[in-house]
Amino acid sequence: MAFSPALSRLIDAFRILPGVGAKSAQRMAFHLLQNEREGGVYLAESIQTAVASIRHCRECRMFAEAELCEICRNEQRDASRVCVVESPADVMAIEQNTNFQGRYFVLMGHLSPIDGIGPEQLGLDVLRERLASGPVEELILAVGATVEGEATAQYIAELARQNDASVTRIAHGVPVGGELEYVDAGTLSQAFSGRRPL
Amino acid sequence: MAFSPALSRLIDAFRILPGVGAKSAQRMAFHLLQNEREGGVYLAESIQTAVASIRHCRECRMFAEAELCEICRNEQRDASRVCVVESPADVMAIEQNTNFQGRYFVLMGHLSPIDGIGPEQLGLDVLRERLASGPVEELILAVGATVEGEATAQYIAELARQNDASVTRIAHGVPVGGELEYVDAGTLSQAFSGRRPL
Ligand SMILES: [Zn+2]
Ligand SMILES: [Zn+2]
Numbered sequence: 001m002a003f004s005p006a007l008s009r010l011i012d013a014f015r016i017l018p019g020v021g022a023k024s025a026q027r028m029a030f031h032l033l034q035n036e037r038e039g040g041v042y043l044a045e046s047i048q049t050a051v052a053s054i055r056h057c058r059e060c061r062m063f064a065e066a067e068l069c070e071i072c073r074n075e076q077r078d079a080s081r082v083c084v085v086e087s088p089a090d091v092m093a094i095e096q097n098t099n100f101q102g103r104y105f106v107l108m109g110h111l112s113p114i115d116g117i118g119p120e121q122l123g124l125d126v127l128r129e130r131l132a133s134g135p136v137e138e139l140i141l142a143v144g145a146t147v148e149g150e151a152t153a154q155y156i157a158e159l160a161r162q163n164d165a166s167v168t169r170i171a172h173g174v175p176v177g178g179e180l181e182y183v184d185a186g187t188l189s190q191a192f193s194g195r196r197p198l
Numbered sequence: 199m200a201f202s203p204a205l206s207r208l209i210d211a212f213r214i215l216p217g218v219g220a221k222s223a224q225r226m227a228f229h230l231l232q233n234e235r236e237g238g239v240y241l242a243e244s245i246q247t248a249v250a251s252i253r254h255c256r257e258c259r260m261f262a263e264a265e266l267c268e269i270c271r272n273e274q275r276d277a278s279r280v281c282v283v284e285s286p287a288d289v290m291a292i293e294q295n296t297n298f299q300g301r302y303f304v305l306m307g308h309l310s311p312i313d314g315i316g317p318e319q320l321g322l323d324v325l326r327e328r329l330a331s332g333p334v335e336e337l338i339l340a341v342g343a344t345v346e347g348e349a350t351a352q353y354i355a356e357l358a359r360q361n362d363a364s365v366t367r368i369a370h371g372v373p374v375g376g377e378l379e380y381v382d383a384g385t386l387s388q389a390f391s392g393r394r395p396l
Contacts, residue, residue, distance in 0.1 A: 004263045006248045013244035016237035018229045031216045039214035044245040046211035047238045050204045065202045
């Protein structure tokens with residue numbers, strides 16, 4: 001006896017989600033069918049809308065539904081300061097917990113040659129161009145304090161120096177090996193104001 | 199700054215899934231958009247197909263795509279023995295780990311007056327009819343050894359007695375307070391063969 005085809009397929013499909021194994025996938029499928037059919041339809045439509053409409057901002061690579069994200073469209077934001085982060089979640093964490101008024105560049109990862117993630121995959125050609133052509137005076141590195149984050153930071157610092165932008169790095173409080181999005185508000189705020197030249 | 203509408207909606211929609219909080223939902227949305235767009239489309243379609251095609255078997259309430267599930271359609275299965283379980287996952291666990299050749303009745307929950315789950319919500323009117331009209335000789339209770347499972351077992355045992363069916367309950371090995379679907383194969387098999395009259 002196996003589950004019916006549509007149910008097997010549903011359980012299988014849930015496994016594309018991060019952190020979802022066989023047992024969780026089954027639990028999700030059952031819960032959806034037993035208690036959340038309307039919610040399931042809403043989820044399906046939300047996924048389809050998101051996949052069809054969400055792209056990356058041309059300037060900063062943040063998720064956006066237009067060519068430019070909300071921050072890059074905002075003329076009030078200081079274009080001379082650019083904060084480099086690894087993920088969209090980091091942008092949200094900084095926006096919610098600091099009073100940073102500059103712009104961002106979202107790497108969508110970090111250098112990891114073993115996974116085939118080099119400068120190009122992180123959009124560093126876009127960043128280089130922004131440094132070469134734009135009014136960037138300070139590049140603030142807010143990448144994770146991991147080995148890969150470190151290598152990424154060094155690479156980007158070099159890029160900034162070649163383009164006469166100063167480079168700083170957020171400092172206090174981000175735990176070594178920790179992920180930025182899990183840092184509490186106070187710590188992240190302090191780390192931000194305590195940034196030092198690199 | 200907030201996420202764009204489609205992204206906010208996607209994160210929100212993931213929260214309908216059991217065990218998915220704000221952070222996990224965000225992580226799922228980002229992962230899907232960054233690495234699994236095709237997988238996301240597959241998931242969305244799988245949900246839609248499942249919601250549209252999966253109903254409950256008329257006889258046993260198992261998830262099914264036809265009026266009767268695979269087991270209820272199978273004439274080889276002994277209709278005189280019916281095993282009552284709380285969830286479709288329990289059916290799968292028993293099918294995979296025992297050599298039970300009878301049929302099932304899936305409660306899709308257990309009695310829980312506080313949540314408004316009474317006999318009707320568990321389809322016990324359907325079970326009563328099956329006991330009254332059918333060839334059921336033994337009703338095997340494989341519901342969880344929890345307080346609610348206990349109450350449910352007692353209620354169904356009474357129903358069976360009224361209809362002159364004998365009632366047994368699986369015994370050894372299912373840990374008190376444990377959930378059936380997490381029991382290992384050997385334990386579940388032993389519990390099954392060690393069932394006793396109630
Ligand atoms: Zn942008
Ligand atoms: Zn059935």
